[in-house]
Amino acid sequence: MAVALILVLVAVGSVVFHLLSPWWWTPIASNWAYIDTTIIMTFWIAGAVFVAVVLFMAYCVYRFRYQPGRQAHYEPESKRLELWLTIVTGVGVAAMLTPGLFVWRQFITVPQDATDVEVVGQQWQWSFRLPGPDGRLGASDARLISPDNPLGISREDPAGQDDVVIEGGELHLPIGKPIKALLRSVDVIHDFYVPEMRAKMDLVPGQVSYIWFTPTRTGTFEILCAELCGVGHPQMRGTVVVQEQSDYQAWLQGQEPRDFARAAPEAR
Template structure:
């Protein structure tokens, strides 16, 4: 049994060092997330290995032998003090990097633009500010076939908002604050390459921010089980240069035109998937 435990410890270390399962290349400013995970792996890996090897040592050192009796020691203040101190140090080492990153995660830069992602079983919809540069008001009471995102038709700031029913496009190198809203159950918007995600809670507007650092097309996943078709709740985020992004932006439909009808409006109102391009 002691040999089995030693092999488990050594095998776990070898698997970590040689594992083909690794995260995708990062495409945002959140390299801190990777660093925090690596620190966590090293701390927990060291503790796991130390405990498993200690148990293996105890099995050999204190194995049964004729005439050997177990010693009963109900209390050892010195040992308890060492264990308490080392445990507190380990917990602090695990928490400190995460708190440092979280402090930056919730501090949105002043120059960040805003976009909104609306989750609904089992699809994503997006909203970008219009010419006025700000998102208009929305409310779940306004949700209808003609207004699936629940924008306030009386709010002038909402009428020029851009309603996106296909892939979300973002400009390279520009910080963006992502506002998250759900019209039904809990969801979670997650692009693995961005290393940033957040739960989407019905009745609340949650947020995160990031800066895209690499052009390309990335899969957007729902990372919270949200129903029978959770596996199919996918989308795409396209990161591109300023010229391409501006060209794409000019092709989008405002809420005022969207609510007025048109093939795009009718398609989203019926909750159909957009055609494959």
């Protein structure tokens, strides 16, 4: 009886704790409320299964407890039970996966008018590259990285001549404009994560991954690395500053594009 009561308290206590918990998400500041909705749906489906299983265990512990003269029934297999378990499990898994598939399709479908912004991770800082007046990012290559060219921008691509490089500084973005973040790493795996944006993606050496989001609230938001990347991982933080369009343009015009004239010749 005591074990059955403990199991019931575990089920009820878990639900009450999550309903009354003060630890919840930070206020969202992008268009990705879909992700919150998907997580909540998954939580309630998984939570309902958890409660049902624990309560069933409590029932079994009490209902089939030891009693003098009672003999256990031995049934090595039950095709009917296995069939029902397979069907119920399959429906439950499909119910959790289906919303995520719709959100994932939106997550990888970038709007045509999105602005490309490059995010580069390295032990242990964030660097950024924004398009200049031409609105386009120039080509880049990890083999071109040098002290004078920290992001490996190609000198031969005219589109990169006016790119703005922010090394270890703040990433400024305009509010209400879709942003496509091109993610690169120059050493190990990092993960670009802005909790308020609900945007999160790995940076893998040797490839360019991406995420997109639309900032919906002005303010200053912290960038975290959500992948263990070495001893300096906890200190790998950055800042996103979301501004009104006029303020963003004023900030952008005040930035100096990379000076290719002073850059060392690229290796060929």
